[in-house]
Amino acid sequence: MCGITGFAAPALTGRADEVLPSMLALIHHRGPDEAGYYVDDGVAMGTARLSIVDIDSGSQPIGDPTERFWICFNGELYNHVELRAELAALGRPFRTRSDTEVVLQAWIQWGPDCLRRFNGAFAFAVRDAEADELFLARDRFGKRPLFYADRPGELLFASELKAFRAVPGFRYELDPRELASTFATWTPLPDRSVFQGVRQLPMGSCMVVRGDRREVRTYEPLAVGALPFEGGADEAVELVRESLHRAVELRLRSDVEVGVYLSGGLDSSIVTQLATQLSPHQVRTFSVSFEDAEFDESRHQELVAEHLGTRHSALKITGADIAAHFPDAVEHAEAPAFRTAFVPMFLLSRHVRDSGIKTILSGEGADEAFLGYSLFRETTLRAEWGELSEQQRLDRLAGLNPELAHFGSAHRKHLLGLFEQFATERMPGLFSHEIRYQNGRFATRLLKDRATDPFADLFALVRDTPGYADLSATQKAQWLEYKTLLAGYLLSTQGERMGLAHSVENRCPFLDPDVVRAARAVNLRFDDGSDEKRLLKDAFRAVLPERSVTRPKQPYRAPGSAAFKEQRPEYLELLLSETELSRIDPIDPVFARKLVNKIMATPAAEISTKEDQAFVLLLSTAVLHHRFVQGAALPGGAGPDGALNLRTTVDRRGRARLGGTR
Structure with missing residues (x-):
């Protein structure tokens, strides 16, 4: 690296x-x-x-x-x-x-x-x-x-x-159009950044530069369509197991010791188990725990570490830690962020490097490859909505996000109405993400220019991608996750950029091409979505603690705007000062002040998800403007x-x- x-x-x-x-x-x-x-x-x-x-x-x-x-x-x-x-x-x-x-x-x-x-x-x-x-x-x-x-x-x-x-x-200048797109979709699009005149070479692409000529082409288009597979369920499980075994084996090739990020979930537990099986030394595992029990998974991490015999180290994170290190983490991310979960990873990578480890394995990419997100089950449910009775709809809703309070039984009638409203596609090509993008649409109200559709470039991307229109609703959801949130946030802001801030390389076995191909061959044939990532569970059930296999998925989360309300860090003046806020040219200071005032005055439990995300997007944008556009000290x-x-x-x-x- x-x-x-x-x-x-x-x-x-x-x-x-x-x-x-x-x-x-x-x-x-x-x-x-x-x-x-x-x-x-x-x-x-x-x-x-x-x-x-x-x-x-x-x-x-x-x-x-x-x-x-x-x-x-x-x-x-x-x-x-x-x-x-x-x-x-x-x-x-x-x-x-x-x-x-x-x-x-x-x-x-x-x-x-x-x-x-x-x-x-x-x-x-x-x-x-x-x-x-x-x-x-x-x-x-x-x-x-x-x-x-x-x-x-x-x-x-x-x-x-x-x-x-x-x-x-x-000189750095924020690009209003790209900022709107990033607020709306939570991440810059594959070839973009939020700074004027700066782009990214997209995933799977190359560029030839000859004098004034630039030729960008895709050498490996993203493919999510099903591949042929002639075996049965047992062969499917074996294919998954063997491909992951080889992926971890390849990623343990190093002249320095390789550790593992252990979140306590299924994916990182699988990577840890394979690493302990293949590594010549006792594997060192690292994780974040939280002072706030709502976000803490330490007991699950400790269960796996003890079961597999790893040398485990956990870093406890508080709201004060997030507030104190948010600006430095944003500076390394170089993009606005819609949540704070990347800051603990910034601190964890520092802990890993202080522990003498340069290279780490993680479970990133498993949910995309093996359809682990509730988004995929939600998409299937909405696509089948008209064919289901009300009781079937209620039963399916109950299993979507059991860890989230707003998916509980008290909110079920509201959810029925919401899913009824979004049972028919209204954003061409983006059916799977329409509910989530409503939060992003709210965040774009922070911007002065509201005339341009913030989703216009994403519409163009899916429209111009050969074969996209022929994919199923679930496959389109998977394609969008790979192209946007995975590459633009999980692998970058929350992953690679936080690791390399402290000289730690992150390796992702679940994104091995053979693992991804295996998932494409067997996912939809042997997994109907009723038991998330069933094939992965069956492949590793015998070598992991039963609780690690059977417990419902708990997405990795961290305290949001509450951390800044409680700590009131000095840099919060970037939002609390009208003078500072007005310096950020693309931002509408009137709406921004209303949002900030509401966040500061409202109990954390009463702040909606869309308001919390908009606040974090605004604050991270203010930090980027301060440190890049205004030229505050960079490392x-x-x-x-x-x-x-x-x-x-x-x-x-x-x-x-x-x-x-x-």
Whole structure:
């Protein structure tokens, strides 16, 4: 895991020795072990490295023996051992044990077609000096970020957009249209950010840069349709078990110890069990617990840890912790957030790194692959609404979200009316998410510009996606979860960005391509939704505590606006001060003040979900504006020893290799 950055800009390369180290310094937290960069007459690129595979000789950038091709790589290639053997048999030369060199040699051998062979989490840049070409790519599920800014005469790219601050003349401005879309759907769309002129390379995509030409194409379209499977239920269970066994085995490949995030739920418990089975040492597990019992799952975490014999460590989180660390966590997220659950993960990753662990496994992606969210059962229920009796509707509603008070029996009549209202599609292509998007629509009232439909770009995305219209309602829901909340929030704001804030790499076995394909083959055939993730439960029931398998799913949540009401942190003045609030140009200060005043004056139990989410979105946007647009201090410039650790620089301008320090 690392951070990469650079530019294709002939006018800037004369200042590369000033600009590149500054860009790398701003993302040093992603790779504090060493840094290096490459420069030629038109392109400069660098890597801040977190050493996990081939610690001693895997320094970046890496070139091929001819020095025509150079790579800066962020991430891990889990099947690098197998690909190395295949490439060596084809005559490709290797000088290191690193997966980075495997990626480079695969690109030289197969070109962009190599991407479909990769099982990994990555974003990388390859320079072809002879063809004067820059190639950028991102993994198929968007596990690793890659931002770019296309400006006249230059293209900037980086793992985090804060790196652009080091580029002369670059300024951050919030984009009202993208902010509206993000408020409405809870996350930037796959190729967007909330800052003007800054985009993301979408998941499963690559870009070729030649002079002023940019060509972006999808190399791996997201597929959620069912795959053929000829076996029975027992074979389906075995397929799930074997694919996950192999996925965890691949992700334990590391030259450093690998730990596990243990939430106490089914998914992380499965990952933990497989890790204990496959790891040569006692597995270390880490979790967050909460002072507030409403959010705490510590007893379930301890049950699994004791059953599997892990060395367990829990970090207790209070509302004061969330309030104190919210601004720093938002700064690393670089996007507005609709809930605070990412802040405990920010603190947990710091605890993990302080415990000496650089790499962690998690259960992220299981609910998307194996249809674990209540959203999927809700979608099926709404689609079948007209065919059910009132009693059948009530029975089905009772099982949707048993952990939420507003789904209890006292609210059942209200829910009947709500589901009746949303039993027919009103937002073309977005049927599954229509109820949830009402909360997002409320949040867009915080913005001055309400003339543009905040869902317009999402409508366009689903409309223009080949084959989307032919999917079932459940498959469309799954597609939307992969494309929006998973890639845009769970893997980024709550996942990768919080981990790398403290130099901790997150690996996700449930997003292994073979696991996802197995789920597509057997999910809808052998799981009718009455028992969520039945196949996963059957596959691992014998090796987990019975309570871990049978207990209802409890979504990971954290205290919301209540934490800020109780603590009244100093930065809350960004919302309480009319002067500060009016500085955020896209925000309607009148509606914003009404919302803030209501939140501050209303008991926490009486604040609605949509109001709570809107408040967190507003506060996180205010922090982003303060720290990026207004230019309050951003991190950068120091590794663990207090200085950026430049090890190797390749300077093709003078054909010289410059030595540095580690």
